[in-house]
Amino acid sequence: KEEEMAAATPTLYARLGGVDAISAVVDEFIGRVAANPDMARTFKPLLDEVGAQGASSPKLISLRNNLIDQIGEASGGPQKYKGKDMVTAHKGMNITTVEFNSLAGNLSGALDKFSVPTAEKTELLTVIASLQPMIVGK
Template structure:
């Protein structure tokens, strides 16, 4: 008899689609109005080009899929949807800080937060435009 129990998926540990959708709802509301992110005119324009409800739907789909849920993401790849936005490393840090604050607000345990940040971090190279460091002098 196998006494080993299967660990619940991250999706299950996060509480499933309803809990994920609630976090995404708050998170998108915050990033859409973050002055540090909207200082980038390309990001600001993108934030106003699509209805917020549709954006929240796609992000919820994506988070559910990558955490082991039954949903399938139907949007563009991260590279396709971000390559034209010229997102900087400092904007990424602001985005991550907002994400962390929302996860804390919803009392997502640290272990699950670490897994989520590993997933989000894996998309950084598709989102952030690295700029060469200029040397003065």
């Protein structure tokens, strides 16, 4: 019967490998962003706090948790994003398209590092790209 034949496509969250895999990608992504000269302008307060407090920096811990929740929720996982909406989180930063694309490149590199397949990589980067109007130029 048709209902027995049709296998549900697993969520993007499941195909990425769940919260452990997403956390590993987020950690790699944050490392790349921290080392990216295009990000120095906007991330200076966060980088200064990490310089002073290391891994116990509250800004770093909060950003990491928010990114894991945001990607988890957006990909169909059980997480609930509890951070600011994207416009509020980036207001006053005047983020440029160049900066946005540079950050997206850091996420792409992090996904490649863990050999995330093209289909899953494209799906996640498409979700990220859809947020651009809420982030650039605010």
